[in-house]
Amino acid sequence: MKVRELSEALRKKAEEEINENDRNIETNLEVMRKCFNEHFEDHTILDQWFLAFLRGCKHDVEKSKRKLEKYYTLKKSAPDFFANRNPTDEKIQALLKLGLFLPLRQCVKEDSPRTCLVRVSQLCNSQYSLVDLTKIGFMTAEILLLEDDNFTVVGEEIVADMKNVGFSILSQWTPSLVRRMFTCAQNALTVRLKSLHIINAPRGLKAAVSIFKMFLTAKLKRRIYIYNEDYEGMYEYVPKSILPVEYGGTAGNIQDLTDYWKAKIESHGDWYAEFDKACDEFKIPKKTTTNNSAHTIS
Structure with a gap:
């Protein structure tokens, strides 16, 4: 089994919240391997990637299998989010330089969720859209699913900066867009949203939040x-100790964080290329059900 060992605090959290223990990890990984590796010719799925899906589904193997199947259909079902993701592409480079989606370096505690700063404000006076922000967000989330145990075990919390956001951007926030975002995040990528903090709230935000709430559980609302x-x-x-100085914090600055995540995504160019190949190879098994699973929060 080639997966990272958890810290003691995260191990305890995993046992309490996502039904993970030393006994079921290897058993469930073996089931996932048998189900999926036979469907690819030149692509082998990493155990750490399997484990991210198992954790997102609280080690419900059948649910994990359905979500991973959906993941490998995303290039066709949501091409505006998941096609053409070469980090060296001119448009991707421009989006990365904006610093749109920035996971913070530190967590509040050893067993806390990963806090991610979503700078919707950076779309103002740019040629880019909420779809572009979502694309970069999903590219980053995949790295977190591979590399960040706080993200996979505990989940994420979002700090969304809406400074100077006006109608031109808010009008893009339609039920159709939000539905597709949630379908990808919850039904194919196992992203577990824990809380949302909206700062620099503009006029007209109430309508946008109402649309967002349509897709949330009462608990997350x-x-x-x-x-x-x-x-x-x-x-x-979200204490100052984990925030950049631009947001009143003491943990570095936005430019350093932007540069870090730009380089991180660039270093995963092979990962995004492999995704393209795997999507082309993957065929959903005939006997597997594909019912959409409801958004859950723990």
Whole structure:
């Protein structure tokens, strides 16, 4: 079994929240290997990738298999999000330089979720859209699923900066777009959203949040927090010690974080190329059901 060992704090969290223990990891990984590796000619799925899907489904193997099947159909079902993801592409390079989706380096505690800064504000006065932001977000999320145990075991929390966001961007936030985002994030990538903090809230945000809530459980609806330009309330949940200085924090600056994630995504160019090949090779087994699973929060 070639997977990372968890820290003691994360191991305990995994046992309590996602039904993971030393007894079931290898058994469930073996089931996933037998189900999927036979479907590829030149592509072998990493155990760590299998484990990310198992964790997102609380080690429900059948549910994990269905979600991984959906993942390998994303290039065809959501090409605007998942096709043409070469990090050296001119458009991808421009998007990475904007620093749109930036996971923070530190977590609040050893067993806390990963906090991700989503800078919707960077789309203002640019030629890019919410679809482009979503594409970069999913490219980054895949790296987190591979490399970040806090992300796979505990989940993520979002800090969304909406500074100067106006109608031209808010009008893109349609039920259709949000539905497709949630379908990909929850039904194919096992991203577990824990909370959402919206800062620099613009006028007209109420309608956008109402659309977002259509796809949330009652539990997660209570975990949406909205702030204007005063972040003091947010610091109770997302402390200054993990935030960049531009947001009142002490953990480096936005440019360094942007440069880090640009280089990180560039270093995974082979991963995105392999995804393309695997999607072309993959055939969904005839006997496997493909029912959509509901959004869950733990």
